[in-house]
Amino acid sequence: MKRSSCEIFLRPETNELRFLPEGPYATPDGRLSWVAIQHGAEAQFGSLNLFTPSSGVSQSITMPGRPGFAFPTNVPGVFICGVEHSLGLIDTGTGDWTEFATDIDSAVTNTIINDGMIYDGNLIFGCKDLEFATPKAGLYLWRTTDRQLIQLKDDQVCSNGKAVIKQGDNLLFYDIDSPLKTITVSDLDISTGRIGPAQVVLDLTSEEVFPDGMILTPDHRSLIVAMYNPNDADFGEARQYGLTDGQLEAVWECPGAPQVTCPQLLQTDSGIKLVLTTAIEHLPPERLALQPNAGCLFIGDTDFDSIGDQPAFSTAGLA
Secondary structure: EEEEOOEEOOOOOHHHHOOOOEEOOOOOOOOEEEEEOOOOOOOOOOEEEEEEEOEEEEEEEOOOOOOOEEEEEEEOOOOEEOOOOEEEEEEEOOOOOOEEOOOOOOOOOEEEEEEEEEEEEEEEEEEOOOOOOOOEEEEEEEEEOEEOOOOEEEEEEEEEEEEEEEEOOOOEEEEOOOOHHHHHHHEEOOOOOOOOOEEEEEEEEEOOOEEEEEEEOOOOOEEEEEOOOOOOHHHEEEEEEEEOOOOEHHHHEEEOEEEEEEEEEEEOOOEEEEEEEEEEOOHHHHHHHHOOOOOEEEEEEOOOOOOOOOOOOOOOOOO
């Protein structure tokens, strides 16, 4: 098992941007996007952020609510985002926001859209209970072929990391509902909009950490999982687990930042790196003093030869 330490890649300028960074993603133009889900404990809005590693320049676009995810599209400068209870397109040049699906999770109260992913042109995303307590939030499929929003589940507490693997004619859907401290796998049928029963493939209930964001390794043989540790610790972790046996294969440490939220791979001049977001939420000043790098984006070495699955979303039929 390989263990390595990451370095600070970006220290956001304000505590608002450091409060809850998530969802890093490599953009086609060589930048890194990420969302600041909300700009403080009482804030009702967040931002989409773009970082250019070559110049160190950052851009922050205020969103009309709290974004759970954002992905680049085939239109330069336009991102698809899940914000509060809507899916929409944000033009990062003008700030224009255009919704195309609304009233998501409207059958329940006190939930908002959280983590998501793109698979084969479709969106798969979930919601979270803002009290982090009740299994009432939805898991959804936006099926691009017929532009239909389909609810797959209605029992999520805090829907987070997701991954899909094609196995023969079947799709295996790996999912994290963070408070349950497990990673599950289900059969997924996009054509019928159905998901099968979930089976636990990784059980972390004996640990103090919560699994959060998650990605596949480029070879689809392992999962890289961000570990959110709500306690004071010297470092936070992202862990790589093998899919066949659940064995721990690698650990990346984030010094001074225990609350690791999401992983992503990034092409750099010195090879493929792992980027990790961390957060300062739930940290009063006395605890933040013990976690001086909380809220930073970290970067670490990998042995991968590609950034894996990070497709742009097609706006055909939407824009």
